[in-house]
Structures are given as structure tokens and as C-alpha cells.
Amino acid sequence: MTGRDARGDQPRESPVSVTRFAPNRHVSRPVARRVAIVGTGVIGASWAAHFLGRGLDVVATDPAPGAEQRLRADVAAHWPTVASLGLAEGASTDRLTFTADIAEAVADADVVQENGPERVEVKHALFAALDAAARPDAILASSSSMLPPSLIAQACTEHPERVVVGHPFNPPHIVPLVEVVPGERTSEDVVQRAMDFYAGVGKRPIRLRQEVPGHIANRLQAALWREAYSLVERGVATVADVDAAIAHGPGLRWAVLGPFVNQHLSGGPGGLAHVLAHLGPPTEDIWHDLGDPALTPQLAEQLVAGVDEELAGIDPADLVARRDAVLHALLAAKAGIDLP
Numbered sequence: 001m002t003g004r005d006a007r008g009d010q011p012r013e014s015p016v017s018v019t020r021f022a023p024n025r026h027v028s029r030p031v032a033r034r035v036a037i038v039g040t041g042v043i044g045a046s047w048a049a050h051f052l053g054r055g056l057d058v059v060a061t062d063p064a065p066g067a068e069q070r071l072r073a074d075v076a077a078h079w080p081t082v083a084s085l086g087l088a089e090g091a092s093t094d095r096l097t098f099t100a101d102i103a104e105a106v107a108d109a110d111v112v113q114e115n116g117p118e119r120v121e122v123k124h125a126l127f128a129a130l131d132a133a134a135r136p137d138a139i140l141a142s143s144s145s146m147l148p149p150s151l152i153a154q155a156c157t158e159h160p161e162r163v164v165v166g167h168p169f170n171p172p173h174i175v176p177l178v179e180v181v182p183g184e185r186t187s188e189d190v191v192q193r194a195m196d197f198y199a200g201v202g203k204r205p206i207r208l209r210q211e212v213p214g215h216i217a218n219r220l221q222a223a224l225w226r227e228a229y230s231l232v233e234r235g236v237a238t239v240a241d242v243d244a245a246i247a248h249g250p251g252l253r254w255a256v257l258g259p260f261v262n263q264h265l266s267g268g269p270g271g272l273a274h275v276l277a278h279l280g281p282p283t284e285d286i287w288h289d290l291g292d293p294a295l296t297p298q299l300a301e302q303l304v305a306g307v308d309e310e311l312a313g314i315d316p317a318d319l320v321a322r323r324d325a326v327l328h329a330l331l332a333a334k335a336g337i338d339l340p
């Protein structure tokens with residue numbers, strides 16, 4: 001992303017097109033000018049700030065009383081961070097409009113990013129309304145963390161081929177990852193356009209080859225948490241020890257490169273093949289010893305007490321600010337270095 005000053009009264013110079021994360025695919029047509037945000041809670045507000053920062057027109061909808069004021073306040077709160085990560089030409093919070101009418105919100109959108117409550121009956125009601133009101137060529141993307149797109153698209157009788165999951169990592173105005181998950185009826189053209197759209201707004205989209213609960217990143221986190229909880233339950237480590245083991249250990253490398261490339265680089269000239277030959281069998285031994293804890297009330301209490309002890313005397317809001325400052329510096333550093 002390149003930094004530019006926000007000048008809200010400028011006419012939009014250029015719509016978003018793919019440049020950054022898809023360097024080998026030239027996309028000459030604009031991917032999107034106008035995005036509809038359906039549901040403006042935690043994720044919807046963060047998406048809105050991000051898309052506005054990329055110079056798009058954003059129209060938002062949410063039936064909750066006071067939703068518009070909350071959204072505008074949330075976008076204003078996110079804006080300094082969005083601006084410091086770099087604004088597109090013409091980006092402005094003035095490009096945000098709000099309507100309580102969902103049909104009106106999506107009628108002229110190129111992309112609809114849905115962020116309603118994570119309940120299947122709500123998603124079905126929303127996607128039935130989106131299917132009826134959006135343009136046939138509009139992409140309908142759900143932020144759903146758990147629901148498969150094939151299930152969500154069951155509500156779409158007109159054009160189920162334009163439904164994908166576009167799952168962000170919280171907060172989407174900071175963390176680049178988006179998991180694009182096609183359903184069984186999603187067209188290849190829509191998957192490509194969704195990938196291009198997210199890449200064009202500075203995200204790092206990855207495409208899933210199958211629908212699985214939790215997509216990829218949350219499954220990987222769940223695998224780590226399973227063993228972390230087990231280590232505490234077994235008395236091997238305190239909560240603070242586990243946190244230190246990741247945050248001051250492999251977490252540092254994982255923030256730069258993924259687990260496979262890091263493992264490959266740890267193998268010297270023999271790379272991953274050498275690592276697997278030598279460390280594969282002991283790793284399998286560890287797999288046999290990994291825990292499979294039940295999340296009992298006792299274990300939950302132990303974990304919460306452990307975090308309370310670790311953070312005694314620390315203001316959580318202050319810690320969030322410090323964490324985000326480091327995250328921001330890390331993203332800036334990564335943007336300046338060529339990494340896979």
C-alpha cells in the first residue's frame with residue numbers, strides 16, 4: 001500500500017484493480033467501485049473502514065437501533081490506523097452512506113460483504129434478501145467464520161453461483177488474510193473475481209479447495225490451542241509459560257513466514273526433505289503424546305485464572321494498543337521486504 005493523504009472532497013481517480021498480491025495476473029478491468037456492508041458490528045465496521053481506506057464507495061446496512069451512529073464512530077476510531085497504513089487516492093469517510101433498507105443498500109453494489117450474526121437461519125434470511133436485491137453479477141461474500149458457503153447459498157434461488165465465503169481475520173482493516181471459500185455451486189469466474197477484488201484492496205487472499213469447518217487459519221489455531229490447554233491441564237506449563245513459548249519463540253518466525261517454509265529453511269541445504277527424514281519420526285512420537293483435552297468448567301477456570309495472573313496489574317486496553325503498535329510496525333516492515 002502506498003501512503004497518501006486523505007482529501008475527502010476529491011473525485012475518485014481510479015477504482016480498485018489488482019496490483020499487489022497478484023503480480024502475475026494482469027487485470028485491466030476494475031474489480032469494484034462500490035461495496036455494500038451488511039451487518040455493521042465488529043467485523044462489518046472494520047471492513048467498512050478498510051474499503052473506505054482503499055478509495056471505494058461503501059453503503060452499509062444494519063437493522064439495530066443506533067447502528068449508523070455506532071458505525072460512524074467505529075470507522076472514525078479505525079481511521080487513524082487505516083490512514084497510517086496508507087490511503088488510496090480519493091479515500092474518504094465521506095464515501096460512507098447508510099440505509100436501514102437492505103435492498104437499497106445492495107442494489108448497486110459490485111461486492112456485498114455480509115457480516116450478520118453467525119447463525120444459519122439469519123444467514124439464510126440475509127442471503128435470500130441479497131439474492132433478490134443485488135445485481136446478478138455482484139459477488140455475495142459472507143464473512144462467516146464457521147458456516148460453509150454451500151449451506152449459506154441454499155437460500156439463493158436466483159444466482160447461487162455468486163456466493164463465496166470471504167473470511168477475514170479480525171480486524172480486517174489491519175490483518176491482511178482473507179480465506180476465499182467457494183461452495184459447490186460457486187462459479188469459477190466468481191472465485192477469480194473475489195480473489196482479484198480482495199488482492200486489489202490490499203488483502204492477502206487464499207483460496208480453499210474444500211469446505212471445512214473453520215476454514216484453514218482457525219483450524220490451525222484450534223490445533224495449537226488444543227495442545228496449549230492440554231499442557232496447562234497436565235501441569236507441564238503455566239498459562240504464562242505457554243504464552244512466552246509462542247510469543248518469544250516460534251511466533252516470531254511464524255509472523256514472517258509460514259510453518260512449511262520456516263521448517264524448510266531450518267533444514268540447511270537439504271531443506272524440508274532433510275528435516276522430515278531426520279525429525280519426522282520423533283515428531284510422530286510427539287503426535288502420539290499430544291493431548292485431547294475436554295473443555296470442562298474446571299479447565300476453563302484454570303485457563304482464565306492463569307491469564308488473570310499473567311496480566312495482573314496490566315490494563316487490557318493499554319495492552320491492545322501496545323500489541324497493535326507492534327503489529328503495525330511489523331506490517332510496515334513486511335510491506336517493504338519481498339516475502340512469499
Ligand SMILES: NC(=O)c1ccc[n+]([C@@H]2O[C@H](COP(=O)([O-])OP(=O)(O)OC[C@H]3O[C@@H](n4cnc5c(N)ncnc54)[C@H](O)[C@@H]3O)[C@@H](O)[C@H]2O)c1
Binds near residue numbers: 061115126145
Ligand atoms: N468477531 C470475529 O473475530 C470474526 C472474525 C472473522 C469473521 N467473523 C464473522 O463475521 C460475522 C459477524 O461477526 P461480528 O463479530 O462482527 O458480530 P457482531 O455481533 O459484532 O455483529 C453482527 C451485526 O449484524 C447485525 N445484524 C443482525 N441482523 C441483521 C440483519 N438482518 N441484517 C443486517 N445486519 C444484521 C447486528 O445488528 C450486528 O451489528 C460472523 O459471521 C462471524 O462469524 C467474526
